[in-house]
Amino acid sequence: MTTTTLKAKFIVSHNGKKSAPGEPIRNLTEEEAQRLIDVGAAERLDLDIIDITDDVDVTVEEFAGLGAPDQKKYLELRGMEPAGKAEDRVKQYEDWLNSDV
Known part of the structure; x- marks a missing residue:
């Protein structure tokens, strides 16, 4: 299974781990990643x-x-x-x- 890593824009809780703004959010499925992007909580790594x-x-x-x-x-x-x-x-x-x- 392919996973995605995003960069948090706000505090994000995923799989029991909190990521502060600027920190990576790891091990997301593409669907989870897209949802966080859509709600403005995270962005793709650039x-x-x-x-x-x-x-x-x-x-x-x-x-x-x-x-x-x-x-x-x-x-x-x-x-x-x-x-x-x-x-x-x-x-x-x-x-x-x-x-x-």
Whole structure:
């Protein structure tokens, strides 16, 4: 099952966890995500609004779905030198996400 991550615009409670404005809301179905967007409680992650100070990390699946320029930008913002191939960039991101950084 594919899940989606959104960025909360207001305090959102989902699956017993509260997300404050700006925090990620993870593990949403597409229907749940669309409902939160429709009521104005959350927005899709947009790499143009994420900077290195943001504590918003996309899932590996979402990262893999990004275009090459966005993948490279995302890795660079986290202090990494992006690999040339998409599958290598996904592996880099997955390793980073699983590290204690």
